[in-house]
Amino acid sequence: MTSTSPSIDQLVQPHIQGMRGYTPGEQVNQCLKLNTNECAWPPSPSVFAGLAAFVADGLRLYPDPQSARLREAAGKLWNFPAAGILAGNGSDDCLTILYRCLLQPGDRVAVPWPTYGLYDTLAAIQNVEMVHVPWGPDWSLPGEALLASGARMLLIANPNNPSASLISSAELCALAKRFNGLLVVDEAYIDYAPEGSSCIPQLAAHPNMVVLRTCSKSYSLAGARLGFCLGQASLISQMMKVKDSYNVNALTQAVGLAALGDRAYHQRLVADTLAARETLEEGLRKLGWALVPSSGNFVLAAAGPRAGEWYAGLKQRGILVRWWDTPELREYLRITVGQPADQQRLLAALRELGA
Amino acid sequence: MTSTSPSIDQLVQPHIQGMRGYTPGEQVNQCLKLNTNECAWPPSPSVFAGLAAFVADGLRLYPDPQSARLREAAGKLWNFPAAGILAGNGSDDCLTILYRCLLQPGDRVAVPWPTYGLYDTLAAIQNVEMVHVPWGPDWSLPGEALLASGARMLLIANPNNPSASLISSAELCALAKRFNGLLVVDEAYIDYAPEGSSCIPQLAAHPNMVVLRTCSKSYSLAGARLGFCLGQASLISQMMKVKDSYNVNALTQAVGLAALGDRAYHQRLVADTLAARETLEEGLRKLGWALVPSSGNFVLAAAGPRAGEWYAGLKQRGILVRWWDTPELREYLRITVGQPADQQRLLAALRELGA
Numbered sequence: 001m002t003s004t005s006p007s008i009d010q011l012v013q014p015h016i017q018g019m020r021g022y023t024p025g026e027q028v029n030q031c032l033k034l035n036t037n038e039c040a041w042p043p044s045p046s047v048f049a050g051l052a053a054f055v056a057d058g059l060r061l062y063p064d065p066q067s068a069r070l071r072e073a074a075g076k077l078w079n080f081p082a083a084g085i086l087a088g089n090g091s092d093d094c095l096t097i098l099y100r101c102l103l104q105p106g107d108r109v110a111v112p113w114p115t116y117g118l119y120d121t122l123a124a125i126q127n128v129e130m131v132h133v134p135w136g137p138d139w140s141l142p143g144e145a146l147l148a149s150g151a152r153m154l155l156i157a158n159p160n161n162p163s164a165s166l167i168s169s170a171e172l173c174a175l176a177k178r179f180n181g182l183l184v185v186d187e188a189y190i191d192y193a194p195e196g197s198s199c200i201p202q203l204a205a206h207p208n209m210v211v212l213r214t215c216s217k218s219y220s221l222a223g224a225r226l227g228f229c230l231g232q233a234s235l236i237s238q239m240m241k242v243k244d245s246y247n248v249n250a251l252t253q254a255v256g257l258a259a260l261g262d263r264a265y266h267q268r269l270v271a272d273t274l275a276a277r278e279t280l281e282e283g284l285r286k287l288g289w290a291l292v293p294s295s296g297n298f299v300l301a302a303a304g305p306r307a308g309e310w311y312a313g314l315k316q317r318g319i320l321v322r323w324w325d326t327p328e329l330r331e332y333l334r335i336t337v338g339q340p341a342d343q344q345r346l347l348a349a350l351r352e353l354g355a
Numbered sequence: 356m357t358s359t360s361p362s363i364d365q366l367v368q369p370h371i372q373g374m375r376g377y378t379p380g381e382q383v384n385q386c387l388k389l390n391t392n393e394c395a396w397p398p399s400p401s402v403f404a405g406l407a408a409f410v411a412d413g414l415r416l417y418p419d420p421q422s423a424r425l426r427e428a429a430g431k432l433w434n435f436p437a438a439g440i441l442a443g444n445g446s447d448d449c450l451t452i453l454y455r456c457l458l459q460p461g462d463r464v465a466v467p468w469p470t471y472g473l474y475d476t477l478a479a480i481q482n483v484e485m486v487h488v489p490w491g492p493d494w495s496l497p498g499e500a501l502l503a504s505g506a507r508m509l510l511i512a513n514p515n516n517p518s519a520s521l522i523s524s525a526e527l528c529a530l531a532k533r534f535n536g537l538l539v540v541d542e543a544y545i546d547y548a549p550e551g552s553s554c555i556p557q558l559a560a561h562p563n564m565v566v567l568r569t570c571s572k573s574y575s576l577a578g579a580r581l582g583f584c585l586g587q588a589s590l591i592s593q594m595m596k597v598k599d600s601y602n603v604n605a606l607t608q609a610v611g612l613a614a615l616g617d618r619a620y621h622q623r624l625v626a627d628t629l630a631a632r633e634t635l636e637e638g639l640r641k642l643g644w645a646l647v648p649s650s651g652n653f654v655l656a657a658a659g660p661r662a663g664e665w666y667a668g669l670k671q672r673g674i675l676v677r678w679w680d681t682p683e684l685r686e687y688l689r690i691t692v693g694q695p696a697d698q699q700r701l702l703a704a705l706r707e708l709g710a
Contacts, residue, residue: 008589021596042411056397059578223414223605234363241376250578251606
């Protein structure tokens with residue numbers, strides 16, 4: 001018998017073999033983690049009460065494939081029809097679904113650069129071309145260049161990651177109006193921005209715009225994986241066909257419902273984060289570092305040519321921040337807002353390192 | 356100003372607009388659910404202990420993107436290297452990743468038909484052609500026709516859903532040896548089949564074969580969404596690039612670890628299910644129905660031309676079973692094994708309906 005067994009090389013698509021996987025921020029045990037923009041405080045106590053009371057059938061049976069109660073709760077919270085909301089296994093899942101719904105191999109997407117690296121990874125997986133349009137001066141929107149990119153889909157993180165800078169919703173709406181494709185506004189960090197910054201109230205008037213939200217940041221549920229895509233109901237219903245049939249598990253639906261329901265706790269989490277951000281910014285400015293004005297739960301600091309050295313020194317001392325060895329970001333550190341004592345530890349370590 | 360806003364019709368790919376979404380089995384409250392092959396008993400008590408003790412940081416921080424501890428536990432359990440195991444948000448997630456890794460629009464996949472309907476849905480999403488090869492007599496493997504299909508990937512649920520029939524691992528290995536693509540053996544129900552039925556021990560010798568496993572059935576964790584793909588490490592490392600970066604949430608990693616660790620409870624769940632299956636089969640045979648010999652936690656019963664009527668009658672009485680209005684399955688009912696009292700209720704209702 002002749003075996004015709006093909007090799008893995010022959011089986012896997014070339015564009016997958018050729019791509020590099022996404023590198024999530026390091027997850028190291030026993031470290032002070034100021035590197036992946038999680039919330040510095042735990043989620044609402046009602047989340048844990050919900051878990052402790054979790055009934056057997058919640059695990060034994062399939063979850064609601066539509067995440068109906070969760071989407072209703074989100075709709076109430078954001079004053080938006082539930083039929084225009086998709087719940088995802090994190091907003092990363094919503095992004096994957098958008099790419100798969102809208103893009104065919106060979107199509108083009110564009111982002112202002114630098115931004116959230118996962119947008120690139122998803123383009124590589126879907127075998128579409130990614131166009132990086134450099135941000136304008138002071139992280140301003142490079143609208144004309146984005147429009148001229150030939151993209152079917154534009155992705156704008158607002159506030160942006162890693163800069164924590166903010167574009168006004170009016171400017172984003174004007175861009176959508178002139179764009180002949182879908183504008184995705186990723187509002188993962190919007191709860192840390194001034195009120196009125198969200199594009200959700202503008203969605204009804206801008207059918208080619210969608211907004212992404214996540215519970216990973218201001219709801220302190222990064223471990224649970226829960227995100228949302230808000231947009232026209234006719235688009236959401238197409239996206240529902242592409243999602244995994246049971247994409248959000250029962251436990252996450254339960255903790256998400258509890259967290260969205262505890263508005264007072266959420267407001268406190270955000271207020272505490274904003275207060276700590278101010279302290280962090282003050283401390284970093286005292287080092288003589290220039291800061292991009294932050295609308296997120298993190299700060300991008302111009303640490304200068306020794307940024308990489310300080311990143312390594314902090315890591316040695318058990319403190320993780322984010323540093324990218326790329327031309328645009330080599331002289332910056334991105335630091336997540338931490339609890340006050342942890343921030344003091346960071347600042348002390350930086351001074352010790354000679355920063 | 357001229358608005359150039361495109362319509363949703365213009366934005367969404369035609370193959371997505373043209374497809375029908377997957378229809379999961381009905382999830383109806385307050386019904387006796389014998390329709391979606393969940394386990395009739397709750398998961399291990401250690402799962403609930405694990406949830407009650409869940410620490411704040413488990414939710415606040417991102418989960419382990421690699422699900423390392425979980426994959427090690429699975430590797431120990433199935434005697435397989437962890438580097439050859441991918442953890443997914445249900446095995447549906449593993450399937451999606453396989454489609455995206457291996458198939459480009461226009462490629463072909465094939466399945467023996469009828470089988471798990473999601474394989475079709477995933478083909479439609481990925482814009483690939485699906486070939487249905489009818490099962491041979493008595494649900495035997497149509498090997499030659501599958502090989503002649505021109506598919507890059509073959510998917511075989513073993514035991515098959517909805518027939519609960521089993522193909523020997525020797526036969527599947529022989530097929531893999533002659534196949535110039537990837538053979539996916541979906542072993543969602545294998546724990547209910549006789550020992551020695553799994554293809555996992557054959558994977559090392561068959562580089563173009565992968566095995567899928569799930570915790571949704573014999574571990575009673577359908578709500579948690581946890582599945583695995585086992586195969587060559589070189590293939591798994593490609594699949595790791597395509598999965599969502601944090602595809603398995605922290606809660607699911609915790610309950611999965613607890614469930615995989617409680618082997619005694621798992622054995623009891625399986626034993627109880629097999630005992631209840633025997634009782635169910637006996638009861639259905641007394642109605643004069645022929646049964647496909649079952650290797651799953653469900654039974655496919657030849658209920659005859661009134662099958663659809665009985666499905667509807669049961670539903671009216673608050674009992675859900677599965678019925679498909681298709682040429683191949685119109686005269687069958689698929690019934691999940693339930694707890695003994697629930698099965699008695701089902702059989703009584705069937706007799707009442709005149710079955």
